[in-house]
Amino acid sequence: MLETVLQRWGAAATPKFQNWRNLVQTAGSAPELERLARVNEFFNRQIIFGEESAIWGQVDYWATPLETLGRGSGDCEDFVIAKYFTLRLVGVGTDKLRLVYVRARTGSSDSVATLAHMVLAYYAQPDSEPLVLDNLISDIRPASRRPDLAPVFSFNGQGIFAGASSTQLAPAIGSGRLSRWEDLLRRTSAEGFE
Secondary structure, rough: OOHHHHEEEEEEEHHHHHHHHHHHHHHHHOHHHHHHHHHHHHHHHHHHOOHHHOOOOOOOOOOOOHHHHHOOOOOOHHHHHHHHHHHHHHOHHHEEEEEEEEEEOOOOOOOEEEEEEEEEEOOOOOOOEEEOOOOOOOEEEHHOOOOOOOEEEEEEEEEEOOOOOOOOOOOOOOOOOOOOHHHHHHHHHHHOOO
């Protein structure tokens, strides 16, 4: 992985990559909620939010964790993807994590204006209230404390779910259901992620 980072982004990206690698090596032995907090904090502090068109020169590009670390910036999907794969590396099961497309309310609590956004949800148990990891708010909160978010659908390596709390599962790959996810899985696998 270090070789990939050096080839694509040069020595300037090495410190972020080494900090990430240290996180992966040390966080795996921590209690699961601490792993969530450490990974969430790492990316929220190390990565600068930016628009895809400025970072990647295209609209709706899903970056791999190494690409996000290499560039040092990303949009909401890139934060979520990096957190998802890092949490998997430190031992959090795929069944506990979901990438969630939401409509995020902007402005005051009375506002009806929303924007498309993505967050990562963690489920301690399949039927438990999820905890939300987000790049907009630094602390991890239960979904009930995020009334500004309206889930549209969620997915992980197991499939696609209606909303954030549904247990209805449809395959996430095949038939072009989530082509960006399929492409991302191929690229992360080539970089050494499972």
